[in-house]
Amino acid sequence: MACESQASASMVQNLVPACFTCLTPSAVKIKFRLESKIEKINTRFNDLMTQKDQLNLKENVSLRPNKRRERPPSTSVVTKGHIYGREEVTRAILQLLVSEKHSDAMNKVPNVIPIIGMGGIGKTTLAQMVYNHKKVESFFELKAWACVSEDFDVAAVTKTILQSLTSENCDDKDLNLLQVKLKEKLLGKRFLVILDDVWNENYNDWTLLRAPFEAGAPRSSIIVTTRIQKVSSLMRNKEVEPFQLGELSNEACLSIFTQHALDAKDFSAHPNLKDIGEELVRRCKGLPLAVKTMGGVLRSKNEDRNEWEKVLKNKIWDISVEESGIVPALMLSYHHLPSHLKRCFAYCSILPKDYEFEEKEVVLLWMAEGLIQPLQDEEEMEDLGFEYFRSLLSRSFFQQSRINESQFVMHDLINDLAQSVASDTCFRMEDGVGGNMHENIPIKARHSSYLGSKFDVTKKFEVFQNSQVYVHSYLSCYQIQVIAIWLIMFLLNWFQHYIV
Numbered sequence: 001m002a003c004e005s006q007a008s009a010s011m012v013q014n015l016v017p018a019c020f021t022c023l024t025p026s027a028v029k030i031k032f033r034l035e036s037k038i039e040k041i042n043t044r045f046n047d048l049m050t051q052k053d054q055l056n057l058k059e060n061v062s063l064r065p066n067k068r069r070e071r072p073p074s075t076s077v078v079t080k081g082h083i084y085g086r087e088e089v090t091r092a093i094l095q096l097l098v099s100e101k102h103s104d105a106m107n108k109v110p111n112v113i114p115i116i117g118m119g120g121i122g123k124t125t126l127a128q129m130v131y132n133h134k135k136v137e138s139f140f141e142l143k144a145w146a147c148v149s150e151d152f153d154v155a156a157v158t159k160t161i162l163q164s165l166t167s168e169n170c171d172d173k174d175l176n177l178l179q180v181k182l183k184e185k186l187l188g189k190r191f192l193v194i195l196d197d198v199w200n201e202n203y204n205d206w207t208l209l210r211a212p213f214e215a216g217a218p219r220s221s222i223i224v225t226t227r228i229q230k231v232s233s234l235m236r237n238k239e240v241e242p243f244q245l246g247e248l249s250n251e252a253c254l255s256i257f258t259q260h261a262l263d264a265k266d267f268s269a270h271p272n273l274k275d276i277g278e279e280l281v282r283r284c285k286g287l288p289l290a291v292k293t294m295g296g297v298l299r300s301k302n303e304d305r306n307e308w309e310k311v312l313k314n315k316i317w318d319i320s321v322e323e324s325g326i327v328p329a330l331m332l333s334y335h336h337l338p339s340h341l342k343r344c345f346a347y348c349s350i351l352p353k354d355y356e357f358e359e360k361e362v363v364l365l366w367m368a369e370g371l372i373q374p375l376q377d378e379e380e381m382e383d384l385g386f387e388y389f390r391s392l393l394s395r396s397f398f399q400q401s402r403i404n405e406s407q408f409v410m411h412d413l414i415n416d417l418a419q420s421v422a423s424d425t426c427f428r429m430e431d432g433v434g435g436n437m438h439e440n441i442p443i444k445a446r447h448s449s450y451l452g453s454k455f456d457v458t459k460k461f462e463v464f465q466n467s468q469v470y471v472h473s474y475l476s477c478y479q480i481q482v483i484a485i486w487l488i489m490f491l492l493n494w495f496q497h498y499i500v
Helices: 004-014 023-052 087-098 124-132 134-139 154-166 175-186 201-214 229-234 250-261 271-283 288-299 307-312 326-335 339-350 361-367 380-392 414-426 457-464 486-497
Strands: 111-116 142-149 191-197 222-224 407-409 426-428 446-452 473-478 483-486
Touching: 087 111, 087 222, 087 288, 087 326, 124 191, 124 222, 134 407, 154 175, 154 191, 154 201, 154 222, 154 288, 175 201, 191 473, 222 229, 229 250, 229 380, 250 288, 250 380, 271 288, 271 361, 288 307, 288 326, 326 414, 339 380, 339 414, 414 457
Parallel strands: 111 222, 142 191, 191 222, 426 446, 446 473
Antiparallel strands: 473 483
């Protein structure tokens, strides 16, 4: 009987590990620690609530995001001597606008041409170049420029266009009066209107705004600049393909950099700064606004090589908001994401720079982390994950690989943005500095990754042995493969810190 009892107990212990039962001394110890911590947290919450009442603070129930640094609206004015690159796409747009050889589709009024790309890629600058081109000046009878930005107000945009066409101030606020006046102004005239920086994805708003434009003459056009693929799809004529802007050439970026940093066309007068300047430009990865930002920062350094080297050692993301144009521009794209996409994007900060990934890889990682939560029972989690991915892709957070069309990559500065918003919760081992990696792991880190070879996976785990970090997802990125070891890392940390 005693043997049977012993065997039975042994079977139960084999099936249910001691660390997961509530009867072992170690488990009781853990439970006591957790109860103590929860009690302290509750006490802290109660103290905060008391302070809130004493200070008469009110809850903020507004759906609007916190006020951010205002960006100045774009204008049609451009300094022609400071524009470099984009010659080919400029010619293509001009061909579409003013060439006598055109399809019947171009006779639709208005003809809508979208320009798409990530923040800082040069969409507005391209629109300015086209708007001010001499061929456009002679071809169109009327021209107007409107910076639409985030707050899409049909009446406000209509008023801006009307004032741009007439060069007169308009005090009307009634949308009907504004649209009647605009329609009368455009009637039978060939016009070009630029709608810069459009974010609104509501098709009804767009159809309402475009109604007066249908009174124009054939070959009238509207150029729309946007970061969002969906905006392009709902605004464009189906016969006209949008212009997707890619990275600017390194040669053009160098010219932009020297123009703003040295007020020169090249480094011929400052050969001692050329190596640093070229490395800074390479870091910007073809993003004109980032190049301009770096040039502006160095403009005040008086061609001092030591000062340039200091800037080289810092990240673009370390530049103050007051000095930087690229940080607010990219952060704006993040602020416009819905909360579920913000979480998925922030998690992507563990992906190494220049790492090429497949859509399904990232979706499976999101699923494993519980970042995809279907609202309806019949909705497949993986299908919803693909929808999330494509939404981030359409907003230029991901880019298609130039090497393999089935793979994707994050621009370095978008990767930096992901690291910035994820803060210390994600840690990449290649970002660790110095010999003692333990000291460099943020205490709040919950996700980690590294880019390495086949045979050093176990070595990388040693980093966490003496740390106080409870990592529950760990990615080993080798070539195209991603190995996720969530449960193992969770249990290792659990045993290490509690089951001793």
